[in-house]
Amino acid sequence: MSKRLTRLPGDEPPEDPTRGRRILELRPLRAIDTWKVSEKTGHVVVTHPKAFGRLEGKLAGALRAPRDINRQLDEFGSLIWQMCDGEHTVSEIARALEERFHERFEPAVPRTLRFVEVLAQRRLVRIVRGKPAEPGGRNP
DSSP, X not given: OOOOOOSOTTOOOOOOTTHHHHHHTOEEEESOOOEEEOTTTOOEEXXXXXXXXXXXXXXXXXXXXXXXXEEEOOHHHHHHHHHTBTTSOHHHXXXXXXXXXXXXXXXXXXXXXXXXXXXXXXXXXEEEOSSOXXXXXXXX
């Protein structure tokens, strides 16, 4: 089957010059509270439910498999996780990692964005737009 031409060549919409800045101003917020810092390693361990399909869930129930998973983050992921408090922007998190780890965490911005994206896909963080919430208030 052939693809239909929906736009003429050269008719691409103009690029949004503020897109990159808007992405860096997003504020990740942890969606779960079941995490701790390992005394042995100093890294964050996040405990969250496994994402089972219907058949997998039945099989796991029959086999009495654990329903939760413990994810041990590395030193970079641990700092990102701790800063995902809804107060820090992606840009601020990347800058903190760059200052702490220097060239070990380069390029900081794309790596931070990718890690936050993975956390959001796994529903471990949600993304908050705009300024942080006032104490006692709510953020949109």
